[in-house]
Amino acid sequence: MSTRTAGWLFAGPALLVIALFFGLPVLAALALSLTDFDIYALADIRNLRFVGIDNYLALLQNPLFWKALGNTFYFVLVGVPLSIAASLGAALLLHAKVAKFRPFFRTALFAPVVTTVVAVAVIWRYLFHTKYGMVNWGLSSLGIEPVDWLGDPHWAMPTIILFAVWKNFGYNMIIFLAGLQAIPEDLYEAARIDGASGWKQFRHVTLPMLGPVLLLVGILTMAGYFQLFAEPYVMTQGGPLQSTVSVLYLMYEEGFKWWNLGNASAVAFLLFAIMTAFTSGLLWLARKRGVE
Amino acid sequence: MNRTLATAIVNGLLLALAALSLFPLVWMLSVSFMQPGAASHFPPPLLPADPTLHNYRELFVRAGMGRYFANSLLISIGVTLVSVLLNTMAGYAFAKLQFAGREKMFRSLLAVMVIPGQVAMMPLFLLLKQMGLVNTYAGAMVPGLAGVFGIFLVRQYARSIPDELLDAARIDGASEWRIYWQVVLPVLKPILVTLAIFSFLGAWNDFMWPLIVLSDQSLQTLPVALASLSREHVQDNELMMAGSVVTVLPVLLLFLSLQRYYMQGLLVGSVKG
Numbered sequence: 001m002s003t004r005t006a007g008w009l010f011a012g013p014a015l016l017v018i019a020l021f022f023g024l025p026v027l028a029a030l031a032l033s034l035t036d037f038d039i040y041a042l043a044d045i046r047n048l049r050f051v052g053i054d055n056y057l058a059l060l061q062n063p064l065f066w067k068a069l070g071n072t073f074y075f076v077l078v079g080v081p082l083s084i085a086a087s088l089g090a091a092l093l094l095h096a097k098v099a100k101f102r103p104f105f106r107t108a109l110f111a112p113v114v115t116t117v118v119a120v121a122v123i124w125r126y127l128f129h130t131k132y133g134m135v136n137w138g139l140s141s142l143g144i145e146p147v148d149w150l151g152d153p154h155w156a157m158p159t160i161i162l163f164a165v166w167k168n169f170g171y172n173m174i175i176f177l178a179g180l181q182a183i184p185e186d187l188y189e190a191a192r193i194d195g196a197s198g199w200k201q202f203r204h205v206t207l208p209m210l211g212p213v214l215l216l217v218g219i220l221t222m223a224g225y226f227q228l229f230a231e232p233y234v235m236t237q238g239g240p241l242q243s244t245v246s247v248l249y250l251m252y253e254e255g256f257k258w259w260n261l262g263n264a265s266a267v268a269f270l271l272f273a274i275m276t277a278f279t280s281g282l283l284w285l286a287r288k289r290g291v292e
Numbered sequence: 293m294n295r296t297l298a299t300a301i302v303n304g305l306l307l308a309l310a311a312l313s314l315f316p317l318v319w320m321l322s323v324s325f326m327q328p329g330a331a332s333h334f335p336p337p338l339l340p341a342d343p344t345l346h347n348y349r350e351l352f353v354r355a356g357m358g359r360y361f362a363n364s365l366l367i368s369i370g371v372t373l374v375s376v377l378l379n380t381m382a383g384y385a386f387a388k389l390q391f392a393g394r395e396k397m398f399r400s401l402l403a404v405m406v407i408p409g410q411v412a413m414m415p416l417f418l419l420l421k422q423m424g425l426v427n428t429y430a431g432a433m434v435p436g437l438a439g440v441f442g443i444f445l446v447r448q449y450a451r452s453i454p455d456e457l458l459d460a461a462r463i464d465g466a467s468e469w470r471i472y473w474q475v476v477l478p479v480l481k482p483i484l485v486t487l488a489i490f491s492f493l494g495a496w497n498d499f500m501w502p503l504i505v506l507s508d509q510s511l512q513t514l515p516v517a518l519a520s521l522s523r524e525h526v527q528d529n530e531l532m533m534a535g536s537v538v539t540v541l542p543v544l545l546l547f548l549s550l551q552r553y554y555m556q557g558l559l560v561g562s563v564k565g
Contacts, residue, residue: 003389003390003391003468004389004390004391004392005391006385006389006391006468007385007389007390007391007394008385008391009468010381010382010384010385010389010468010472011381011382011385011386011389011391011394011397013378013381013382013438014378014379014381014382014438014443015382015397015401015438017378017437017438018401018404018438018439018440021412021416021419021434021435021437022404022407022409022412022416022435023404024415024419025411025412025413025414025415025416025419026407026411026412026415028415028418028419029411029412029414029415032414032415090309093302093305093306093309094306096298096302098295098298098299098302098303099302099303099306100299100303101303101306104310105306105309105310107548107551108309108310108313108314109309109310109313111313111314111317111544111547112313112316112317114493114497114543114544114546114547114554115317115497115540115543115544116496116497116499116514116515116518116536116539116540116543117497117499117515118499118515118516118518118519118522118539119514119515119518119535119536119539119540120316120317120536120540122518122522122532122533122535122536123316123317123319123320123533123536124316125522126323126331126529126532126533127316127319129529131332131334132331132332132333132334132336132529133336134319134336137334137335137336166312166313166316170313171558174555174558174559175558175559178559223406223408226408227408227410229499229500230499230500230515230519233499233519234519234522237523248410248500251410252500252503252504255413255414255417255504256417256503256504261414261417261418264414265411265414265415268408268410268411268413268414269411271408271410271411272407272408272411275408276406279406
């Protein structure tokens with residue numbers, strides 16, 4: 001057997017699995033989004049009709065889609081910067097020369113990342129319980145009235161954002177930490193000789209040197225946050241007043257609660273298009289500022 | 293003095309962050325040992341006044357948690373075994389075996405990575421329905437069986453295997469398959485462990501796909517069962533915390549024991565990408 005055949009034989013099984021269970025379905029989803037596939041078609045495929053871009057047009061006129069999109073933007077535009085700031089802050093602390101017990105702190109801060117979203121969301125629901133929650137108890141000792149965290153349309157999304165930041169910041173923290181360790185010490189040395197203060201060193205040495213890492217982290221985190229689903233499913237079921245319905249939550253309900261699979265596929269593709277637009281925007285911004 | 297102050301501030305902040313990170317998990321453990329109803333008080337108790345295993349007994353005897361645990365374990369182990377095998381084979385091929393269209397194929401794989409998995413879910417469900425795999429363990433495993441990330445991880449690592457080593461084995465008359473098992477896999481060992489942890493954690497923590505494909509209650513995984521339990525037992529905080537412990541503890545322990553490998557994979561996967 002030549003290495004040429006061997007190459008295909010070794011790569012083959014994985015490629016086949018990816019093509020059959022991912023590549024093919026993605027293409028099929030595009031086709032499906034152009035049909036009215038619903039529970040009748042599920043029962044008998046002859047009920048299926050081609051509807052062109054009607055699903056997309058209907059979505060753009062559906063107030064719930066705009067609501068879900070708005071909620072998802074809220075989650076992404078507030079959650080991603082907060083997440084990244086928390087990760088960077090934690091990484092800077094861990095990287096500080098005076099930091100002690102680094103391995104312990106690193107593990108402790110990372111622990112939430114490996115936990116199961118559903119399980120920790122259940123914990124947070126209890127922590128933020130209006131009557132018995134630890135958070136309201138803490139606030140009451142400061143003289144603040146209890147807040148109906150998950151029951152008030154104004155507070156439900158911020159609570160979910162806090163949860164997401166708590167759950168995820170450790171991941172990017174590790175990446176930032178590696179980025180910080182890769183910055184040559186003489187750059188700081190030179191800055192100090194020039195009399196740069198701590199903040200100026202951060203602003204003119206650390207941040208520019210972290211540029212590419214920041215860009216990468218930004219793109220990955222944004223992609224992840226656009227896929228918000230389990231948190232509202234467990235903590236609020238999309239409520240109150242649909243204030244936490246995300247785009248994927250809408251897709252799940254359309255597809256697997258009402259079995260409008262054509263419609264759900266259109267939702268998925270719109271989300272994908274929006275994610276692509278945001279990523280391109282970020283890349284464009286980075287290029288304009290000279291980060292590569 | 294300045295340095296002492298800095299030390300105090302940095303370590304104080306780190307301590308506060310660690311407390312914030314760990315408190316929900318520690319409290320979950322504490323509440324899970326409380327008597328039913330004990331946690332529904334204001335102010336909420338920090339430690340169980342009268343510790344009990346009642347909630348765990350309730351979960352395993354009445355709520356069928358043992359079954360869900362076994363389902364999760366079976367699916368996660370299945371995904372891990374298959375995906376480690378398929379991804380290492382492919383990653384090795386992309387790194388070390390010359391074949392026509394290799395670079396092109398690899399580039400298109402990387403391009404595929406940007407498509408969110410949920411786009412494929414509706415047709416995948418229909419496909420599995422046709423194949424009779426809806427409501428089966430195999431159906432739940434399907435999306436995790438091979439992945440671009442895993443292939444990429446192995447490829448990065450396998451590129452450091454010297455060609456001389458492989459050629460020497462070929463001259464000795466070893467078949468490609470034997471070279472893979474006896475020369476390549478032993479070298480790849482650290483990355484195998486990394487890959488296995490990632491696959492296992494991914495499968496164990498996955499929620500949306502098992503929720504879709506496993507509607508039969510007896511096949512459900514821990515996260516899916518926990519989510520539906522939490523909708524039924526909104527008031528039973530102690531029970532729900534015990535359920536969270538059962539779900540989270542295995543992956544937390546796995547991570548703690550193999551942390552080095554996990555972090556390594558995380559960095560190869562993102563920074564060098």
